[in-house]
Amino acid sequence: MSWKEWRLVPSSSIQERLETVRTLQESELExxxxxxxxxxxxxxLHYAYLHRNVAAIGTPGAQDEVFHQLLPLDSDDVLGILFEEQPYTYPEHWQKPFLRNGPEGDxxxxxxxxxxxxxxxxSIGRSIAEQLARFKEQGDLSEEAVRRFLSGVDAGFDPESDKKK
Structure with a gap:
């Protein structure tokens, strides 16, 4: 019955099942x-923030929106946050998948x-662009030179992981 197994979690389920253990920080906006x-x-870790629709100020019916996000915590995370030893602010400390609501509320x-x-x-794109600029500066645009250039670019990447070596 864990939400971690659901692709889409209805907001009604969140409202029925979620209870506050401790408020950590509260302001007008967060x-x-x-x-x-x-x-x-x-x-x-429940993070809620108020989005003020500045572009719609003065527009009839324009409203601010509140967005909610839920980051799963393990026991160590809960203790670390409660004892103020573990930072928790969004977005810099939210590095794993989390639930967030959208316009439909789910x-x-x-x-x-x-x-x-x-x-x-x-970064990879910038590196290739720099290599290409250096290649062009050399002035040798022969078929063999192009082959060596492309071979060098290919050699710098692992085709299995799409990551630069």
């Missing part, structure tokens, strides 16, 4: 609290690891 699923006994799993991959791919 809330952090440790919460517990009453059914599975799993703990979550929660979906979001994996933040794509950001690290994206940065790595950008």
């Amino acid at each position: 809330l952090y609290e440790i919460s517990k699923d009453k059914v599975s006994a799993e703990h979550y 929660y979906v799993w979001f994996d933040p690891s794509y950001a690290a991959q994206e940065a790595e791919f950008e």
Whole structure:
């Protein structure tokens, strides 16, 4: 019955099953609290924030929105946060998949690891662009020179993992 096994978690399930264990931080715009699923006994770091729709100020019917995110916590995480030894702020300390709600109100799993991959791919792209600029500066555009250049670019990457060696 764990939400970790669900692809989509209805907001009604969150409202029925989630209870606050301790509020960690609360302001006009943000809330952090440790919460517990009453059914599975799993703990979550609940982060809620108010999104002020500045672009719609003065527009009839425009409203601020509150978004919620739930980061699964293991026992060590709960203790570390409760004893103020473990940082927990979003986004810098949210490195594993977490639940977040969307416009329809239901929660979906979001994996933040794509950001690290994206940065790595950008780095690879910059490296290739630099290699290409150096190649062009050399002025030898013969078929053999192009072959050596491409071979060198290929040699710098592991085709199994798509990662630069």
